[in-house]
Amino acid sequence: MSTPNTLRLIKYVDALREGAEQAMDADKSVFMMGLDIDDHKGIQGSTTGLVEKFGPERVFTTPLSEDAMTGVAIGAAMAGQRPIHVHIRMDFLMLCMNQLVNIAAKSHYMYGGTVQVPLVVRTMIGKSWGQGAQHSQGLHSMFAHVPGMKVVAPSNAYDAKGLTIQAVRDNNPVLIMEHRLLYGTEAYVPETPYTVEFGMARTLRSGDAITIVGVSNMVMESMRAAELLAEQGIECEVIDPVTISPLDFDAIEASVNRTGRLLVVDNGWLNCGFSAEVLARVAESDHIKQKIVMKRIGFAATTCPTTPSLEDAFYPNPKTIAMLAYQMVTGKQDWEPNSESCQLAYQSQFKGPF
Structure with missing residues (x-):
């Protein structure tokens, strides 16, 4: 290194x-x-x-x-x-x-x-x-x-x-x-050459309320959502799988075992997708003894739109991710981040793991 x-x-x-x-x-x-x-x-x-x-x-x-x-x-x-x-x-x-x-x-x-x-x-x-x-x-x-x-x-x-x-x-x-x-x-x-090992997920943010697994750009969006949730006293654990295949399921499993909740945010459709695979592995796990609250969010079930107004409904964003995670943790639907908070979240930029 x-x-x-x-x-x-x-x-x-x-x-x-x-x-x-x-x-x-x-x-x-x-x-x-x-x-x-x-x-x-x-x-x-x-x-x-x-x-x-x-x-x-x-x-x-x-x-x-x-x-x-x-x-x-x-x-x-x-x-x-x-x-x-x-x-x-x-x-x-x-x-x-x-x-x-x-x-x-x-x-x-x-x-x-x-x-x-x-x-x-x-x-x-x-x-x-x-x-x-x-x-x-x-x-x-x-x-x-x-x-x-x-x-x-x-x-x-x-x-x-x-x-x-x-x-x-x-x-x-x-x-x-x-x-x-x-x-x-x-x-x-x-500056010098280095490698990132396949099959090694990375925990970008530690928390005990819920595990959020993001893919590609949705890692960034999940980190922004975690900032919004922190303002409500909800600390999220955000995991970047880094590689989809091979998948470091052990890291996800260990996190979910602690938080009891899992939200997968995919950069694709949900049907037969990466999010379904992660949830299925959690459901089948012999190492998770408690009942896990699980949800997933990804592309809306339609073809990709061209206009920004339709994209707002098609793609997950920090607001929709945060609201779903809040509901999973509290069991309530009584919170929506204000527009100013969401704008501030979008201005923040994750600077990488090191």
Whole structure:
């Protein structure tokens, strides 16, 4: 681990770029490909300067053909390279589902361990960009459902860099889910390369009233909701799973066993999703002896809207998270945070785990 004097406050998007750059510096078999990654905007800045440093043979754009290009990336990985394949939107992964699910995730098993697929897939989700039903979806649960596919969801710049380097070094396909609204958030990040271990959740805030598990940007929203609840004397324990698959259920289980309440805030739909998986594991646990009050909140059960007014009802936010948690703790529905408090909560920014 780097010494404290090497820490800098940098943006999530810059941490993504720095993680990839340091991984490419350390290993010449690492290359990056994807639609428009060599554009002057560099995927909102996450690939800026990489083609100038490493050249067009290691950083190059691809045709608009997700299925074929993912096949190229998988073949390169099988041949000993370590590709980072950038997909601008998670929605577009539906166009290469067969390649990822049936080839990338399963080849190691199907060929008796003789084949490795060290492929990193970067993919973006988001809200408030008016791109609606086919460009705004959080589909992480689909990929976490498949053995052989690792799914990670950095919620801050520190994890964005550490998980990127860890993913590149892993010998299995890893999907990195990045939230657009996190790109501008800042955290303290070491200058030197480091990794964030898969399957290790992090407790960001301690409390004894309720456990809140957030995913991706919903970690940030849950932290803001916890501030609103603290004003009411309710102390929440907020857990960032960091990786969705593998999932550190032990950390969630231990927290829930203490608080007796669990609220999962997902960045996707509830039906057959990550939130359902967490609640099911709690219900099946042999180590939790008390009855647990459990709820979940995520996308509304409709396609993603385009307008901000509809987005307010579609996505969880600090106000809706806080009100549901308050109801779970008190059994009452007699509190609603005022608009000024919610605005202040949105102004606060989680600076990362260190």
